[in-house]
Amino acid sequence: MIKECMYCAHDGRLEKLMIEIDKLRVSTVFLFREQTYKGRCVVALNEHYKEFFHLDQDMQDAYMRDVAQVARAVEQAFSADKINYGAFGDTMPHVHFHIVPKQINGPEWGSMFVMNPSDNKQLDEAEYQELIEQIKKYL
Template sequence: MKSCRECSFVLADPVGRLTVSRVGLFSDARFPGRSILSLRDHYDDIADAPAEIAELFLIDIQFASRIIRRATGADRIDVALSAAAGLHVHAHLVPRRRDRDPRPDHGPDEDPRAHRPLEPLPEAMAIGLLAAAFDVVGAGISGS
């Protein structure tokens, strides 16, 4: 795992590498396959990134969302861009399924279930599934 030299942000459980970002599993039992997409270069705020980097980051978000949606069988992917309190710019990609979500038409923060990490076996399976899905499209982590 590589950490950012500027802020020490670490992407846990990496599964893919895209044009300007890396993607890793965010262990959340409520939303299996939830992932974090972080810019490889450090920016405290997306507004500080050059326009080209910001545009490519959005393309990476869309590309990763398609992969995660297909791999998890999600109906859609909710996206939340974050850089709270000077943290590394990153996006949460949250798979949503009408057949599993108690409030599928609300944001993931409004989910009534308590946040808890995936159990070890489902977590390992999610990492393997996502890593394979990114690898199939040439965005695996072997080059990171």
């Protein structure tokens, strides 16, 4: 266990930001609690690696299949005009991708999504569960 990593520590930090949706081949998909971009998810590798290129070829392939599976599900569930992908990790060095559905007339269309939008759109638990069920329908 890597205590500094919220994906590995299981100390409550992750749950404040995300809700687990499902385990996939080699990763776990989470619904991001901040929902400016309806359906925004994170696909986090189950094992701790700092860089994607540190994974062996089989793990890379399986992980990218997971990312593609989630992106397809989010696109179908929310009729996204485009899916943006974010893999930064400067402050959280654990392999994870943000899957961000974008709408033509929605926030930041034509530019990069905002990692932490100032509006900080939070939902109630029933609304989160509805989004999760929509995503699970297409996973």
